[in-house]
Amino acid sequence: MKHNNNSSLDAKLKPGQKWNQINWVKVEKFVLRLERSIAKAVEHHNFATVAKLRRIFRTSNNVRLLSVRKVTQDNRGKKTAGVDGKVITSEKERWQLASNVNIDGKSNPLLRVWIPKSNSKELRPLGIPTIEDRVKQMMLKLEIEPIYEVQAEPNVYGFRPARSVHDAIEACFIAIGCKKEGAWVLEGDFSKFFDNINKEHMLKMIKSLGITDKETLQQVQAWIKSGVIDKEVFTKTDKGTPQGGVISPLLANIALHGMENMLHDWVNTWKGTKRSNHQGFSVIHQIRR
Numbered sequence: 001m002k003h004n005n006n007s008s009l010d011a012k013l014k015p016g017q018k019w020n021q022i023n024w025v026k027v028e029k030f031v032l033r034l035e036r037s038i039a040k041a042v043e044h045h046n047f048a049t050v051a052k053l054r055r056i057f058r059t060s061n062n063v064r065l066l067s068v069r070k071v072t073q074d075n076r077g078k079k080t081a082g083v084d085g086k087v088i089t090s091e092k093e094r095w096q097l098a099s100n101v102n103i104d105g106k107s108n109p110l111l112r113v114w115i116p117k118s119n120s121k122e123l124r125p126l127g128i129p130t131i132e133d134r135v136k137q138m139m140l141k142l143e144i145e146p147i148y149e150v151q152a153e154p155n156v157y158g159f160r161p162a163r164s165v166h167d168a169i170e171a172c173f174i175a176i177g178c179k180k181e182g183a184w185v186l187e188g189d190f191s192k193f194f195d196n197i198n199k200e201h202m203l204k205m206i207k208s209l210g211i212t213d214k215e216t217l218q219q220v221q222a223w224i225k226s227g228v229i230d231k232e233v234f235t236k237t238d239k240g241t242p243q244g245g246v247i248s249p250l251l252a253n254i255a256l257h258g259m260e261n262m263l264h265d266w267v268n269t270w271k272g273t274k275r276s277n278h279q280g281f282s283v284i285h286q287i288r289r
Helices: 024-043 047-058 061-074 091-100 131-151 165-177 199-208 214-224 248-255 259-270
Strands: 110-116 123-128 228-230 233-235
């Protein structure tokens, strides 16, 4: 399979260049083209090409620039600092961050913040990474999301590109409407899901998608084991992914990868049948924070 030499189109970080003079359309097109190339290589099971494209992705200035812009300008939490108390607001700071940030297997502790749950007086914890860690998370998210998307189960709707709660509702409506003998709805709620994802299971599911490089696995482990600081008290962590992390929704979906097939098999066993094509059953998976 042929692919474009995207590395020759990468931006050069020029001293003195104005941040607002960056050709963001060109930057976004570069990253999107690279994501699509990765996805196409996964579709063809050409993981040698995937590895080559990921090396381009990992060293790309365009990826760094776009990740810094998303975290420090586009995202709602752009003015929220982590444990270092830093937010990035100036062009100089953005350039400096884009020039130096790398997937390096390191992570700062999270800042624990408690916010009210919707329609409840209970509080739920958010783990706020530093701006630098959020940029690294964005870089890795852009890199591995195309790999997951190609292999994702068809009825997963939570935190997916171009999918929403309305799509999940429509899928439920269609699935129930197709049943001539009535339908069963199984509703599940994982208690403190993001905080309790098992590290070994998370890494196993990442590897199952063909993401086996040491750099990625070490970086994910670093985020899991970064620890949290709550009211100036440090607590170690060895599981979970922070709800305030940029990459956490993607990691949560990866951790649940295979649940649809598992539930199909469970339903077939429960009904005393064995249907290899799962005909007549639909599993709609929608994660909520």
